[in-house]
Amino acid sequence: MARTLARTAARPAPLIGAGTRRKGAFWPYLLVAPALAGFACLLVYPLARSVVISFQHFRLGELIRGGADFAGLANYAEALGGPEFWGVVRRTFLWTAANVVLIMVISTAVALMLPRLGRRMRLAVMSGMVLTWATPVLAAATIFQWLFQSRLGVVNWLLAGLGFDSFRDYTWFAHGGATFAILVALVVWQSVPFAALTLYAGLTTIPGELYEAARIDGAGSWQVFGRVTFPILRPLFGLITSLEVIWVFTCFAQIWAISKGGPGGATATLPVYAFQIAQSLHRYDLGSAVSTLTVLMLLAVLVVHLRRMFREENA
Amino acid sequence: MNRAALNRGMLNRGMLNRVMLNGAALGVLAVSVFPVYWMVITAFKPTVDILTETPAFWPARPTLDHFATAVGAAGFWTFWRNSLAVTVSAVLLALAVALPSAFAVARLRWSGRRGFLLMVFVAQTAPWSALLVPVYIIARDADMLDRLPTLTLVYFVTTLPFTIVTLRGFIAGVPRELEEAALMDGCGRAEAFRRVVLPLLAPGLMSTSLFGFITAWNEFAFANALMIKDQGDRTLPIWLSGFGNVFGIDWGATMAAATLFMLPVLLVFLVLQRRVSAGMIAGAVKG
Numbered sequence: 158m159a160r161t162l163a164r165t166a167a168r169p170a171p172l173i174g175a176g177t178r179r180k181g182a183f184w185p186y187l188l189v190a191p192a193l194a195g196f197a198c199l200l201v202y203p204l205a206r207s208v209v210i211s212f213q214h215f216r217l218g219e220l221i222r223g224g225a226d227f228a229g230l231a232n233y234a235e236a237l238g239g240p241e242f243w244g245v246v247r248r249t250f251l252w253t254a255a256n257v258v259l260i261m262v263i264s265t266a267v268a269l270m271l272p273r274l275g276r277r278m279r280l281a282v283m284s285g286m287v288l289t290w291a292t293p294v295l296a297a298a299t300i301f302q303w304l305f306q307s308r309l310g311v312v313n314w315l316l317a318g319l320g321f322d323s324f325r326d327y328t329w330f331a332h333g334g335a336t337f338a339i340l341v342a343l344v345v346w347q348s349v350p351f352a353a354l355t356l357y358a359g360l361t362t363i364p365g366e367l368y369e370a371a372r373i374d375g376a377g378s379w380q381v382f383g384r385v386t387f388p389i390l391r392p393l394f395g396l397i398t399s400l401e402v403i404w405v406f407t408c409f410a411q412i413w414a415i416s417k418g419g420p421g422g423a424t425a426t427l428p429v430y431a432f433q434i435a436q437s438l439h440r441y442d443l444g445s446a447v448s449t450l451t452v453l454m455l456l457a458v459l460v461v462h463l464r465r466m467f468r469e470e471n472a
Numbered sequence: 473m474n475r476a477a478l479n480r481g482m483l484n485r486g487m488l489n490r491v492m493l494n495g496a497a498l499g500v501l502a503v504s505v506f507p508v509y510w511m512v513i514t515a516f517k518p519t520v521d522i523l524t525e526t527p528a529f530w531p532a533r534p535t536l537d538h539f540a541t542a543v544g545a546a547g548f549w550t551f552w553r554n555s556l557a558v559t560v561s562a563v564l565l566a567l568a569v570a571l572p573s574a575f576a577v578a579r580l581r582w583s584g585r586r587g588f589l590l591m592v593f594v595a596q597t598a599p600w601s602a603l604l605v606p607v608y609i610i611a612r613d614a615d616m617l618d619r620l621p622t623l624t625l626v627y628f629v630t631t632l633p634f635t636i637v638t639l640r641g642f643i644a645g646v647p648r649e650l651e652e653a654a655l656m657d658g659c660g661r662a663e664a665f666r667r668v669v670l671p672l673l674a675p676g677l678m679s680t681s682l683f684g685f686i687t688a689w690n691e692f693a694f695a696n697a698l699m700i701k702d703q704g705d706r707t708l709p710i711w712l713s714g715f716g717n718v719f720g721i722d723w724g725a726t727m728a729a730a731t732l733f734m735l736p737v738l739l740v741f742l743v744l745q746r747r748v749s750a751g752m753i754a755g756a757v758k759g
Contacts, residue, residue, distance in 0.1 A: 199629035291741035409601035
């Protein structure tokens with residue numbers, strides 16, 4: 158009853174006659190039809206096609222001639238059976254964990270720092286972060302290649318100047334671990350502004366009285382954060398963490414632009430690996446299988462994460 | 473301990489905290505700004521100053537040579553035009569398709585509305601990089617490889633979910649009473665929308681399309697996978713990613729090119745600055 162009332166209240170008054178009301182039955186569907194068509198053709202269909210290809214024998218020949226034979230689970234068996242795939246999986250999880258942890262820790266620290274700064278300093282820091290945020294991915298990737306250039310790069314000059322002589326002319330992009338570290342630095346550098354500014358926006362909504370009350374009760378800074386700030390912002394933290402997990406896990410552009418997954422596969426995460434085998438080996442079937450597994454793993458990670466959040470929320 | 477000493481002690485601790493806080497703030501500022509600063513500085517430095525062992529942190533003799541090299545590079549204007557054409561058409565298409573949907577979701581009651589919204593939210597977080605291979609194959613089958621409209625379609629659908637969600641928020645913000653008043657005065661639904669809602673929606677349309685512009689302008693993965701053979705159909709990100717082939721080891725020109733690529737995005741961000749955070753949050757949380 159109450160629900161019907163609310164609905165009538167929320168609905169635009171039936172100023173229009175009964176005739177138009179019948180028309181209203183298909184009107185909304187007509188309005189969303191183009192968007193539905195767009196999603197169906199350009200999102201659902203490619204996704205479905207990818208799953209289908211992952212069960213087929215689909216290589217260069219099939220790409221050119223068309224028509225592909227059903228291959229059952231052969232591609233999945235091949236992917237899951239090889240040692241390479243599991244190395245990539247481990248690397249992808251390491252990549253995601255390193256990036257997301259760094260992003261969340263740094264963003265939280267920056268967000269907590271901002272309200273304590275003077276007005277001018279705060280504005281300066283926020284403007285700096287907006288500048289970082291506005292830097293296009295490809296521009297940032299190019300800049301980082303220049304910063305870490307072996308002979309003329311400013312980073313090597315700085316490190317050598319600080320006494321780390323082994324960094325003189327150090328070729329970062331020839332070493333797997335170093336390239337991985339640069340990519341982490343790049344992604345963290347680009348991701349912190351969104352997370353920090355969003356958390357800061359959330360912080361400003363917490364009434365000051367709560368902090369005062371906590372301080373009067375004798376809480377230290379850590380306790381204030383643990384007992385007041387974090388619990389209030391938990392949904393926001395959860396949301397940002399989930400978004401970052403999705404973005405970092407599926408990150409492609411930065412890695413491809415800088416290292417194409419190299420050197421020696423040291424930076425090949427799942428999306429990069431899937432694209433590599435499809436593009437250079439023409440194993441579209443195996444690439445699709447890896448893509449499908451990637452999406453499934455991402456879903457699994459997020460479901461675990463969301464369920465834990467949900468449980469904590471209810472506890 | 474007397475009171476004055478206690479006060480002084482607290483003052484000193486307060487000052488120490490102050491100094492540390494501002495030091496940390498300066499550190500954050502330096503780390504966020506330096507890479508971009510270094511790009512711009514390098515772009516303005518004469519080549520001799522770039523090729524020195526000790527880098528100069530201030531351009532003593534600024535020059536526009538590198539910008540001339542970048543602009544004069546083969547195909548620069550073609551890539552610029554391609555990027556602009558693809559981006560603008562994708563954004564306009566997304567707006568045209570999203571506007572009716574956003575209206576239906578914000579203003580009309582129909583069964584399937586929640587389902588549609590859920591689909592939009594899922595699409596918003598779709599792992600696009602996992603779709604590179606199937607989109608490549610579909611485009612190849614449809615003879616759409618190396619053609620700009622393909623990219624337009626891809627960018628259209630990647631910006632569509634976000635566009636629907638934000639426009640929905642803006643439409644919901646227009647008071648219903650205004651629309652009802654127009655209906656009372658004898659306007660039809662469509663006319664009421666066009667005359668009353670649309671003008672009030674202008675700022676929302678503006679900022680939504682600018683966000684779409686940034687996304688499409690920056691996109692690399694699909695442009696890289698779908699524009700393979702034909703040089704003339706590349707977009708700026710692809711061109712920039714191959715700077716080694718274009719400029720060799722001319723870092724000045726490369727940084728000038730990166731600066732020119734970043735410029736439009738920076739302008740858009742300056743326009744949007746206030747709405748950036750709020751917009752992202754509204755897009756992500758409301759539902």
